[in-house]
Amino acid sequence: MELLSGGDMLLRALQEEGVEHIFGYPGGSALHIYDAIFRQDKIQHILVRHEQAATHAADGYTRSSGKPGVVLVTSGPGATNAITGIATAYTDSIPMVVLSGQVPAERVGEDAFQETDMIGVSRPIVKHSFIVRRADEIPAIIKKAFHIATTGRPGPVVIDIPKNTTAPTEQFPYSYPEKVNLRAYNPSVKGNAKQIKKAVELLLQAKRPVIYAGGGVILGEASDELVEMATLLNYPVANTLMGLGSHPATDKQNLGMLGMHGTVEANTAMHHSDLIFAVGVRFDDRVTNTVSKFCPNATIVHVDIDPATISKIVEAHVPVVGDVKDVLTEMLVQIKASSVKPDETALADWWRQLNEWRERYGLQVTPRYRTGGDKLMPQEVVQMLYKVTEGDAYVSSDVGQHQMFAAQYYLFDKPRRWLNSGGLGTMGYGFPAAMGAQFAHRDANVVCVTGEGSIQMCIQELSTCMQYNLPVKIICLNNSALGMVKQWQDMHYEGRYSEILYEDSLPDFVKLVEAYGHVGIKVTKREELEEKMRECFSLKDRLVFMDVDVDPSEHVYPMQIAPGAMRDMWVSRTERT
Amino acid sequence: MRHIISVLVENEPGALSRIVGLFSQRNYNIMSLNVAPTDDETLSRITITTFGSDRVIEQITKHLNRLIDVVKVVDLAEAGYIERELLLVKVKAVGVQRDEIKLITDIFRGQIIDVTPSIFTIQLVGTGSKLDAFLEAIDSLLVMEVVRSGVSGIARGERHLSI
Numbered sequence: 001m002e003l004l005s006g007g008d009m010l011l012r013a014l015q016e017e018g019v020e021h022i023f024g025y026p027g028g029s030a031l032h033i034y035d036a037i038f039r040q041d042k043i044q045h046i047l048v049r050h051e052q053a054a055t056h057a058a059d060g061y062t063r064s065s066g067k068p069g070v071v072l073v074t075s076g077p078g079a080t081n082a083i084t085g086i087a088t089a090y091t092d093s094i095p096m097v098v099l100s101g102q103v104p105a106e107r108v109g110e111d112a113f114q115e116t117d118m119i120g121v122s123r124p125i126v127k128h129s130f131i132v133r134r135a136d137e138i139p140a141i142i143k144k145a146f147h148i149a150t151t152g153r154p155g156p157v158v159i160d161i162p163k164n165t166t167a168p169t170e171q172f173p174y175s176y177p178e179k180v181n182l183r184a185y186n187p188s189v190k191g192n193a194k195q196i197k198k199a200v201e202l203l204l205q206a207k208r209p210v211i212y213a214g215g216g217v218i219l220g221e222a223s224d225e226l227v228e229m230a231t232l233l234n235y236p237v238a239n240t241l242m243g244l245g246s247h248p249a250t251d252k253q254n255l256g257m258l259g260m261h262g263t264v265e266a267n268t269a270m271h272h273s274d275l276i277f278a279v280g281v282r283f284d285d286r287v288t289n290t291v292s293k294f295c296p297n298a299t300i301v302h303v304d305i306d307p308a309t310i311s312k313i314v315e316a317h318v319p320v321v322g323d324v325k326d327v328l329t330e331m332l333v334q335i336k337a338s339s340v341k342p343d344e345t346a347l348a349d350w351w352r353q354l355n356e357w358r359e360r361y362g363l364q365v366t367p368r369y370r371t372g373g374d375k376l377m378p379q380e381v382v383q384m385l386y387k388v389t390e391g392d393a394y395v396s397s398d399v400g401q402h403q404m405f406a407a408q409y410y411l412f413d414k415p416r417r418w419l420n421s422g423g424l425g426t427m428g429y430g431f432p433a434a435m436g437a438q439f440a441h442r443d444a445n446v447v448c449v450t451g452e453g454s455i456q457m458c459i460q461e462l463s464t465c466m467q468y469n470l471p472v473k474i475i476c477l478n479n480s481a482l483g484m485v486k487q488w489q490d491m492h493y494e495g496r497y498s499e500i501l502y503e504d505s506l507p508d509f510v511k512l513v514e515a516y517g518h519v520g521i522k523v524t525k526r527e528e529l530e531e532k533m534r535e536c537f538s539l540k541d542r543l544v545f546m547d548v549d550v551d552p553s554e555h556v557y558p559m560q561i562a563p564g565a566m567r568d569m570w571v572s573r574t575e576r577t
Numbered sequence: 578m579r580h581i582i583s584v585l586v587e588n589e590p591g592a593l594s595r596i597v598g599l600f601s602q603r604n605y606n607i608m609s610l611n612v613a614p615t616d617d618e619t620l621s622r623i624t625i626t627t628f629g630s631d632r633v634i635e636q637i638t639k640h641l642n643r644l645i646d647v648v649k650v651v652d653l654a655e656a657g658y659i660e661r662e663l664l665l666v667k668v669k670a671v672g673v674q675r676d677e678i679k680l681i682t683d684i685f686r687g688q689i690i691d692v693t694p695s696i697f698t699i700q701l702v703g704t705g706s707k708l709d710a711f712l713e714a715i716d717s718l719l720v721m722e723v724v725r726s727g728v729s730g731i732a733r734g735e736r737h738l739s740i
Contacts, residue, residue: 119591124602128645131590148645183740184587184648308639311632 006135007036007166013142027074029101032166053432055085060433065440076114091423127155152187191322206275215242216280225328245412264361375551398454401483428457609727657733
C-alpha cells in the first residue's frame with residue numbers, strides 16, 4: 001500500500017471526492033497542507049483576500065453548480081473569519097466542507113499562538129464537525145464529511161486539523177474508503193407511502209390550491225418534477241426568496257415571490273388558499289407574517305427532508321418527510337393514475353381571481369415605481385440588466401433593498417441562477433459568491449447586484465478577480481445610504497436617520513476598481529443606462545464595476561404590514577391592500 | 578409537562594457539548610442531566626429531564642435526532658417508566674438532632690453512610706419528588722451540602738432503548 005503523509009492524504013482524498021477548487025488562505029497551522037497543495041496539480045487553490053470571502057466563494061460555487069465547495073483556512077483568526085460564511089451556508093442548507101488548520105495537538109488548550117476552539121466556535125452553525133486525532137483517520141473523515149454535507153438536509157461540515165497530523169515526516173498507508181460507516185445517520189429519502197397517498201388525495205380535492213416552493217426544490221434538484229406537477233394540475237406556484245428559479249418566473253402559472261416583499265398576488269393567493277402544498281420550505285418569519293393569522297382556511301401539506309422543519313412554525317396537516325425529488329416523482333405517478341381529476345370549474349374561478357389580482361398589482365404588468373423622473377430608479381436598472389443579459393445570467397446579491405429589487409425584477413427561469421443569503425442575510429456575500437459561481441461557469445455572465453454599503457464589506461476581492469481573470473460584472477445600485485435601514489427608519493422611526501449616511505466619504509468606485517486593474521463605469525442618467533450596460537457586458541473577459549446612481553428616496557414595495565396576515569401589504573407609500 | 582428524554586450517543590469527543598449546546602441554542606430547558614457509559618463501550622447514555630409543551634418536546638426529540646452523533650432518542654414519558662435519582666446530603670447532627678435525622682432517614686429508606694461526632698452523610702435513592710420531600714422534611718439550617726446525580730430512567734416492561 002502507498003505511504004503518504006497526512007497532508008498528502010488530505011489532498012488525495014479531496015481528489016477522490018472530485019474536488020477541483022479549494023478557496024483558501026494560508027497560515028502557520030495549515031503550512032503542511034499548503035505544501036501538499038504545492039506538490040500536486042489536480043486541485044486548484046484560489047487565494048482569496050479574506051477568509052470570509054473564501055467561504056462565500058465556495059458557497060456561490062456550490063449554489064450555482066450543485067457541487068460541494070471546499071474551504072481551507074488556518075487556525076485562530078483564519079478560522080474565525082470563516083465563521084460568517086459558514087453560518088450563511090448553514091442557514092440556507094448549502095453543502096460545504098471547511099478545513100481549518102489547528103495548532104499541534106500537544107499545544108491545544110495551552111492558549112497557543114493562533115489557537116481558537118474552532119469546533120466550539122462553529123458548533124451551532126455546522127451540520128457536523130470533526131477533529132483529526134491521527135493522520136490515518138483523514139481519508140475516512142473526508143469521506144464522512146462529504147457524505148454528511150451533501151445528503152439529507154445539506155449543510156457545512158468543519159474538519160479541524162491539528163498541524164502534527166499533516167506533518168510530511170510521518171507517513172501512513174493510504175486507502176480511500178468505499179463506504180461510509182455512520183450508523184446514526186440515515187436521512188429518509190422515500191416519503192411514507194400512506195402520507196404520500198393522503199397528500200395526493202388532498203391535492204386533487206383542492207379548490208383554491210397554491211404550490212409554495214422553496215430552496216429545498218433547488219437543493220433537491222427537483223425543479224423538473226415541480227414544473228411537471230404544476231403544469232399537469234394547472235396549479236399556481238409561489239416561490240420563496242430561496243426558491244426563485246425552481247419554477248420559471250416567466251411561466252403564466254408563476255405568481256412570483258411570496259413573503260415580506262413578495263407580490264400581492266402571491267401573498268393574497270396564499271391567504272385565500274384552501275390547500276397549500278409546501279415543498280422544500282420552512283415557513284420562515286419573512287414569509288408567514290404573523291403566524292396566528294397565516295392562511296386561515298388552508299390545509300397544509302408539507303414535504304421536506306428535515307423532520308425538524310415540519311410543524312416547527314406552522315402545523316402541517318399532512319407531513320411528508322423525504323427527498324423532494326423522490327416524493328414529487330411518486331406523487332406524479334399517483335396523480336396520473338388517479339381517477340380523481342382537479343376540479344376544473346373551481347380552478348377556473350381561482351385563476352380568474354388570481355389573474356385579477358395580478359392585473360391589479362403585478363410588478364411585471366405596469367411599472368409600480370415612479371417613472372420619468374430625473375433620477376434612475378433601482379428597479380429599472382435591474383430590468384435593464386434582465387434585458388441586456390437576456391435573463392440568462394447567474395445573479396448574486398448582497399443584502400438590502402437591491403437584493404429585493406433583484407429578486408422582484410430579475411425573472412429567474414432556471415434553478416441555481418439566483419445566489420443570495422436568504423436566511424442569514426449576510427452583507428458582503430454577493431461579490432465573493434459571484435467569484436465562486438464564475439469558477440463553476442467560466443464562460444457565463446455572472447453578475448453581482450449590490451449596493452454601495454454591501455460591496456464595501458468584501459471589496460478586497462477585486463484583487464482576487466484580477467489574479468484569476470474573473471470577469472464578474474458588479475452592478476452597484478448606489479443610493480448613497482444603507483437603503484433598507486433607511487426605509488425602516490422612514491416607516492417606523494419618523495425618518496430619524498441613525499447611522500446610515502456616509503457624509504461624502506464614499507470612494508470613487510470607478511477610480512477604485514481601476515486601481516485594481518479593472519474597468520469602472522459610472523452611470524447617472526437614464527439615457528445612458530442601456531448603452532453603458534451593453535458596453536459592460538461586451539467586455540467579456542474583464543471585470544466591470546457599474547456604479548449606478550439611483551433615487552435615494554425609493555422604498556421596496558410591496559411590503560407586508562406587521563403584525564398582520566400574509567395579504568396585508570403596503571403596495572406603495574400610501575396605498576395598502 | 579415534565580419529560581425524561583433518554584439518548585444513546587456515540588462515545589465521541591464533543592458529543593455532549595453538541596447536545597447541551599442544542600438545548601441552550603434553541604432555548605429549551607434542562608432540569609437535570611445525567612451522562613454515563615453503557616455496556617457497549619462505543620455508546621454513552623444521556624438522560625435529560627426537561628419540561629415544555631408537547632410541541633416543544635417534539636421539536637427537542639427531532640433536533641436531537643438530527644445530530645449525527647445521536648444514535649437513538651426516546652421520551653420515557655410516552656409510556657410507563659421508572660425513574661431514580663441518587664441524593665447525597667451532609668447535615669449537622671449533634672444532640673437530639675442525631676435521633677431525629679436518623680428517624681427521618683429511616684422513614685425515607687435512606688442510609689447514613691458516613692458519621693462523625695457532629696455530622697451525618699446520608700444517601701437516598703428515589704424519584705426526584707421523593708428526594709425533594711426528604712430535603713423538606715429535614716431542618717434546612719442543618720443541611721451543609723446537597724449533591725444530586727440527576728435523574729436516570731428506564732422504561733417499564735418490554736420497551737427498551739438499545740441499537
